[in-house]
Amino acid sequence: MNIEDKSSYPSQEHSISCESFDTFIVDYIDDNLQDNQKRIFIHHLNECPACRVYLKNYEYRIQLSKSIFANDTDKADIPNQLVDAILAAKKQTD
Amino acid sequence: MDLSKRINTDLSEDELIVQLKKGNVDSFEFIVREYGGYLLIIAKRYLTSEADAQDAVQDTYLHVFSAIVTFEGRSSLKSWLHRIVINISLMKIRSNKRRLVELIDDNASFFDANGKRIETETEITLSLEKLMADDSQREYIKTQITQLPQMAKNLLLLKDIEGYSTKEIAELLDISLPSVKTGLHRARLLLKKKIEHQLR
Numbered sequence: 001m002n003i004e005d006k007s008s009y010p011s012q013e014h015s016i017s018c019e020s021f022d023t024f025i026v027d028y029i030d031d032n033l034q035d036n037q038k039r040i041f042i043h044h045l046n047e048c049p050a051c052r053v054y055l056k057n058y059e060y061r062i063q064l065s066k067s068i069f070a071n072d073t074d075k076a077d078i079p080n081q082l083v084d085a086i087l088a089a090k091k092q093t094d
Numbered sequence: 095m096d097l098s099k100r101i102n103t104d105l106s107e108d109e110l111i112v113q114l115k116k117g118n119v120d121s122f123e124f125i126v127r128e129y130g131g132y133l134l135i136i137a138k139r140y141l142t143s144e145a146d147a148q149d150a151v152q153d154t155y156l157h158v159f160s161a162i163v164t165f166e167g168r169s170s171l172k173s174w175l176h177r178i179v180i181n182i183s184l185m186k187i188r189s190n191k192r193r194l195v196e197l198i199d200d201n202a203s204f205f206d207a208n209g210k211r212i213e214t215e216t217e218i219t220l221s222l223e224k225l226m227a228d229d230s231q232r233e234y235i236k237t238q239i240t241q242l243p244q245m246a247k248n249l250l251l252l253k254d255i256e257g258y259s260t261k262e263i264a265e266l267l268d269i270s271l272p273s274v275k276t277g278l279h280r281a282r283l284l285l286k287k288k289i290e291h292q293l294r
């Protein structure tokens with residue numbers, strides 16, 4: 001298909017429902033969509049304000065989940081009793 | 095212990111791995127002290143009981159002790175340990191025979207008969223920085239994540255927090271790639287339902 005030829009799309013074959021849009025989201029965010037799938041996805045995004053906001057909020061919450069756990073390993077202490085248990089267990093296998 | 099013999103942090107990772115492969119006891123103790131706390135926090139994300147998490151960390155090190163000879167250094171030691179502790183934690187969940195919870199699949203309620211989205215959301219305007227600065231908000235959301243049904247929680251942790259690819263997750267959880275993708279999507283929507291009101 002000639003990409004420049006705008007008249008060839010958007011056409012019926014490029015239209016998907018919001019429900020189908022949903023099934024593409026995981027791969028879209030991971031940039032795992034094939035070119036034609038991506039085109040269909042973006043086309044729906046441009047046409048549908050509801051999915052636009054939906055996607056924006058969806059991505060916001062992913063970022064949020066990441067941020068929430070981002071620093072929780074900073075103060076990482078191992079109890080001495082666990083160190084001793086591990087070293088003792090290792091000795092047994094020696 | 096003779097402190098002069100202690101492995102110190104100046105040792106390069108390559109040298110450390112050489113020592114570990116030789117079976118050097120001090121280097122083993124070093125990685126227990128250096129990474130043990132970190133691994134314990136990771137294990138606790140998956141296993142709710144402290145005792146189970148400690149067991150997972152201990153099993154991780156015993157595994158590392160025998161598997162270090164096969165370590166090729168394609169990733170850092172820390173991310174290798176990270177993956178092992180997750181594997182072992184997930185195995186514990188399975189061996190506990192805890193049922194993998196079915197995730198909500200009544201997607202139908204979100205769409206009309208033509209597959210059109212029923213509800214139009216408003217955009218979240220609360221800034222992430224502001225939200226992260228609020229301790230009680232942060233704790234609340236964290237609790238909502240850790241209290242999700244086991245499968246939903248695992249998928250969210252592995253993907254959105256630990257950053258594994260959907261392919262890697264399929265291997266780790268021993269489920270199909272399409273199941274990972276649909277499960278992950280549903281897990282995210284489940285979390286949405288739980289925290290939505292907090293984000294307004």
Ligand SMILES: [Zn+2]
Nearest residue numbers: 018048051211
């Ligand atoms: Zn839509």
